[in-house]
Amino acid sequence: MSPSSQQICILMQDYFTSDQQRIDHALAVAGYAEDLLRYIDADPDLTLAAAYLHDIGIHEAERKHGSSSGRFQEIEGPAIAERLLGHAGADQIFIDAVCQLVGKHHTPGGVDSPEFRILWDADALVNLADVLPGLGREKVKEILHRSMVTEAGYRKACKLFLPPMDSAVREDSI
Numbered sequence: 001m002s003p004s005s006q007q008i009c010i011l012m013q014d015y016f017t018s019d020q021q022r023i024d025h026a027l028a029v030a031g032y033a034e035d036l037l038r039y040i041d042a043d044p045d046l047t048l049a050a051a052y053l054h055d056i057g058i059h060e061a062e063r064k065h066g067s068s069s070g071r072f073q074e075i076e077g078p079a080i081a082e083r084l085l086g087h088a089g090a091d092q093i094f095i096d097a098v099c100q101l102v103g104k105h106h107t108p109g110g111v112d113s114p115e116f117r118i119l120w121d122a123d124a125l126v127n128l129a130d131v132l133p134g135l136g137r138e139k140v141k142e143i144l145h146r147s148m149v150t151e152a153g154y155r156k157a158c159k160l161f162l163p164p165m166d167s168a169v170r171e172d173s174i
């Protein structure tokens with residue numbers, strides 16, 4: 001048995017308490033993951049659990065290592081995800097699968113699975129919104145090519161970050 005995505009969303013919010021920025025980020029990543037699940041065959045429960053919990057190690061990374069860098073998040077996140085999911089009654093197979101994604105979410109190609117690729121692109125769609133504004137369109141194209149690992153994620157990124165007339169992607173394609 002695995003807890004519902006809604007339960008995991010609440011666990012994440014309870015854990016982050018007043019850190020609304022982290023909560024909003026996780027909610028946004030989960031939202032894009034849900035979008036991408038419409039186009040990519042993957043386990044929705046696993047994908048959404050990982051989307052909600054992927055950055056769950058960030059506070060411990062800052063506390064223990066003085067850094068929120070991806071490497072420290074990967075080190076600290078799985079134990080917290082395991083504890084939260086265990087308390088919610090998740091079975092060990094589900095916990096292990098979520099923890100594998102949480103523990104690799106900053107490592108390119110970290111897990112060879114559609115759930116990982118959705119998590120990667122959903123996280124990128126949120127994070128790129130902070131770095132792309134103000135860049136030239138050739139630079140944006142180059143970054144999107146380099147960053148996105150699924151076709152659906154790439155198309156979504158083009159729709160979000162490149163004006164539709166020049167993006168070579170039809171508005172209604174995703």
Ligand SMILES: [Fe+2]
Binds near residue numbers: 054055
């Ligand atoms: Fe993230």
